[in-house]
Amino acid sequence: MIEILGITGVGEIVPGCDLAALLADALEAMGVVPARNDVLVVTQKIVSKAEGRGVSLDAVTPDAAAEALAATTRKDPRLVSLVLAESSDVVRAVPNVLITRHRSGHVMANAGIDQSNLGPGAADRALLLPEDADASAARLHEALAARFATPPAVVVSDSFGRPWRYGVTNVAIGAAGLPALIDKRGEKDRDGRVLEVTQVALADMVASAAGLATGEGAEGVPAALVRGLAWDAPDVPAAALVRPPHEDLFR
Template identity: 65%
Template sequence: MTISILPVKGVGEITPGTDLARVLTDAMEGDDAIALSDGDILVVTQKIVSKAEGRYCDLRHIVPSPEAEELAAVTRKDPRLVEMILRESEAVVRSAPFVLITRHRLGMVMANAGIDQSNLGPGGEDRILLLPLDPDASAEGIRDTVYRRTGQSVAVVISDSFGRPWRNGVVNVAIGAAGLASIVDERGKADRNGRILGVTQVALADAVASAAGLIMGEAAEGIPAAIVRGVALHSAHASPARALLRPAAEDLFR
């Protein structure tokens, strides 16, 4: 098996209301043309999905609650930002100076409820960007439009960068997915020695997002999408990215 990762260049700045699938397919027809094929995986950063969906917020209009003021004192963060983190979250998991980990309303445990303040263009330091309302639905919408425009059935993964318990650094993971099995269940199968696997589940969508991150980068690279080619989709068992979420009752790191 040969796996390749192709950067989608020339996307440009995304603004609210942008038809993201159209922009991406147009970019693939640009100078570094990419001919899509059935079974390709289009990985798109959360940031441009949120931008297209207009998920901006202006902190100048936010009045912090007493809880936000209290947490801001602990975390040394802007109380208005903390207020928005709380509004986007269903529970605070950990707080410490410069750190605020919450369980997002979508079920993901993450820093600052996924709120972003980098590479947002004009608007000043008071501008923030929230996660998409429903990343799996966003992925499905992009997939449908790509099919209508190209005739190719591709999978779509929406990626975001996450920190991990017990390890430094961030990696890209899938927060939205369509057209592939986000998690592949190997339980009940035999390994090479005939031993039956009891717990192995492969986070396929996360692995694809992480691989694409090698091309897209985390800072000023300006490559917000990539094609991952040559990966078995297990599409007969397709599942959204929410299938990757561990139920709170099974979370031993809370």
């Protein structure tokens, strides 16, 4: 049976804090002992906060390209400047919408830059994605191994919109200790038919499930433990989930 446990009691995250220790303390306070194949899903927001990825918009001076794109999208030129600095390509720019390919490869709104739930006095600040979310997940996984005999795998999650569908859902932008992508090609289904294209986005599925506990607004639940899973595949980072630009089916 799959269980999803929202992790509470972590507190407000500040730059430089020991995020792994805070998460481990919260798990212990809840009486939760990680078991084999448990996955700790940690929201990108607290990872970015701990890694000091906050930026004051007052410190940003937009250039002409940012000003022009801001006029098209009707967004703050300072925010657009940050988006361009974090992106390798602009995918779509229309009023109130700016979709880019983040330098990590993820295609997302505003290069994943967020201004919500940043804490008191943060009205004019923005939060960037981690420099390398897979590396962030690996560091958390390694640190948790020092606290628990069986450390949980770690997924760093973020909320994405989806083409042709309303609403956001959580996906994995970082992963360690589990196969983010499981390749089933060449295996057979129950009827003996060979699977030709099936790849399972396990880390995305786990991130989405955890989103039921962490929420998207003022819930204040920054992480969730997902347990009851099973897999038989080597560890694969979340970078493997990113489809390369030459396989872009929609442009």
